Structures are given as structure tokens and as C-alpha cells.
Amino acid sequence: MWKLKIAEGQGPYLFSTNNYVGRQIWEFDQDAMTPKERAAVEEALEEYKKTIKKDRSWALPCADLLMRMQFKRENNNINLSIPPVRRGKKEEVTYEVATTALRKAVRLNRAIQARDGHWVAENAGPMFFTPAQIIVLHISGAINTILTREHKKELVRYIYLHQNDDGGWGFYIEGHSTMIGSALSYIALRLLGEGPDDREDGAMTKAQEWILDNGGATGIPSWGKTCLSVLGVYEWAGCNLPPLEFWLFPSFLPYHPDD
Known part of the structure; x- marks a missing residue:
């Protein structure tokens, strides 16, 4: 199963000037859990899927279920059994009630603290980070070197989980469908091996229909056009590049290309 490694892994493609402090990376280890723990993970993933399909407000960043489950196991000396x-709105909040709630909150935060002292957080809000990374891996020919079968499986799961009911994807995980979120997510799924009609629930077909019904991928903003051009499916002439003179402006200005 998946295990979050903290400040570990002297990988061939990664370098660090601070001994990898703060680095977080997911690694697949088939023997990382007992059969019972693996079953609990699968149950949690399925329950999360059902929950966000019913209520999109549960699709929040910094709520990584697997990370919390892992750290609670590692910090099992902390008692989390406080009910x-x-x-209710009109019920009195007594000193005892407030103390109990505070104690429970403090213990939970201690239980999900990494062993080196920091608290882990995911960067999972925007829906254009992951597709861009997949596109770069594809054009560099490294997608099958960097991503294992298990990585691809979870990336596919992640993208599908955040698909809206209308078939598109938002600019971020809670947003309404946009062309940049939808076109890039659809492309990422295809590069990860998903076919145009692979899903029994019609997810890929719905995605195609949303993109076509809303003007097609040519309606994507400039960042998306750059990604399409890199892939060779959109002419570079259609990209709106900033004037070169912008590089002459002081770097503190908000419209400098470095910002």
C-alpha cells in the first residue's frame, strides 16, 4: 500500500541542500500494512468517493485520509478515544465541555504530527498542476520511468474523483467546470492510458461532450494553450505570448514575467 515518507529517499532525480527537510513523497509498498489495515484503507477510499459524489463540499485540500491513517498508527500511544x-444552538457550553473539546482537538493534532515534528499538508486544490506534470513526463519520454502502474492508478482515481456531474472539471477541486480544468484533465487521463470509451459510467464520454458543447479546447486560457502546443495538438501561433519588453521591467512589478 501507499506510505508517506518524510525527508527520506536520496532518489537519482532529486537533490537537496537541507538534507531533504520538509520533503514528502508517497511510495508504494505492498508489504507496508497487514491485510486488515489494507482492507480499512480500501474501505476509507470507497467511502470518500461516495461522500464527495453526494456532497462536493467534502472535496477539500489538506484532508488526506491515508496520511491521517498512517500517522495515527505510528502515534498509537496517543489516546483518541475521547467521545x-x-x-445544540441553545445549549450551554460549560467549562467541562470546552475542556473536553479542546483536549480532543489537541490529541488529534498530535496524532497526525510527523515524527520529525512538522505537520504534513497536501497541495491538491488546483486541477491544472497534475495534468501539466503528466504532460511534461509524456513529452520527455519519462512517464513510464517515473510513474509506476500504482502511481498511474491513483492519478486516474484522483482525476475521476473530482469530475463534476456535468462531465467537466473545475479550475480547482471545488469549482464549477472550466475549459482549462476539463481539457487538461481529459488529456491527462488519455496520457495515463484511459481510452475515450473506457469507463462504464460514461465519464470519458461526458467529458468529451462537455468540452465540445462549450466551444472545444481552443477556448482554453493561455496556460492551457501552451500545454496543447507542447503536445503538438495546437499551433504555437495561437498562443498569446507576453511582450518581450516585459522582462525589462523591475522584478517587483506584478506583471513581470517572473511573478
Whole structure:
């Protein structure tokens, strides 16, 4: 199963000037859990899928289920059995109730703390980071070197989980469907091996229909046009490049290309 490694892994493609402090990377290890723990992980993933399909407000960044499950196992000396406190709008909040709630919150935060002292957080809001990375790996010929079968499986799962009911994807995971989110997510799925009609639930067909019904991929913003051009499916002449003179402006200006 998946295991989050903290400040570890002297990989051939990674370099560090601070001994990898703060680095977080997911590694697949088939023997990382017992059969019971693996079953609990699969159950949690399926439950999460059902939950966000019913209520998109649960699709929030920094709520990584696998990370929390892993750290709770590693920090199993912390007692998390304190029952939750529930109070109605007109019920009095006593000193004892407030103390119990605070104690439970502090223990939970301690339980999900990494062993080197910091708290882990994911960067999973925008829906254009992952497709761009997949495109770069594809054009460099490294997609099958860097991404294992298990990596691809989870990337596909992640993208599908955040598909909206209308078939498109948002600019970020909670957003309404946009062309940049939809076109790039669809392209990423195809590069990861998904066919145009592979899904029994019609997810890929719905994605195609949303893109075509909303003007096609040519309606994508400039970042998306650059990605399409890199792939060779859009003419570079159609990209709106900033004037070269912008590089002469002071770097503190908000429209400098470095910003």
C-alpha cells in the first residue's frame, strides 16, 4: 500500500541542500500494512468517493485520509478515544465541555504530527498542476520511468474523483467546470492510458461532450494553450505570448514575467 515518507529517499532525480527537510513523497509498498489495515484503507477510499459524489463540499485540500491513517498508527500511544462533544444552538457550553473539546482537538493534532515534528499538508486544490506534470513526463519520454502502474492508478482515481456531474472539471477541486480544468484533465487521463470509451459510467464520454458543447479546447486560457502546443495538438501561433519588453521591467512589478 501507499506510505508517506518524510525527508527520506536520496532518489537519482532529486537533490537537496537541507538534507531533504520538509520533503514528502508517497511510495508504494505492498508489504507496508497487514491485510486488515489494507482492507480499512480500501474501505476509507470507497467511502470518500461516495461522500464527495453526494456532497462536493467534502472535496477539500489538506484532508488526506491515508496520511491521517498512517500517522495515527505510528502515534498509537496517543489516546483518541475521547467521545466527541455535541451541543445544540441553545445549549450551554460549560467549562467541562470546552475542556473536553479542546483536549480532543489537541490529541488529534498530535496524532497526525510527523515524527520529525512538522505537520504534513497536501497541495491538491488546483486541477491544472497534475495534468501539466503528466504532460511534461509524456513529452520527455519519462512517464513510464517515473510513474509506476500504482502511481498511474491513483492519478486516474484522483482525476475521476473530482469530475463534476456535468462531465467537466473545475479550475480547482471545488469549482464549477472550466475549459482549462476539463481539457487538461481529459488529456491527462488519455496520457495515463484511459481510452475515450473506457469507463462504464460514461465519464470519458461526458467529458468529451462537455468540452465540445462549450466551444472545444481552443477556448482554453493561455496556460492551457501552451500545454496543447507542447503536445503538438495546437499551433504555437495561437498562443498569446507576453511582450518581450516585459522582462525589462523591475522584478517587483506584478506583471513581470517572473511573478
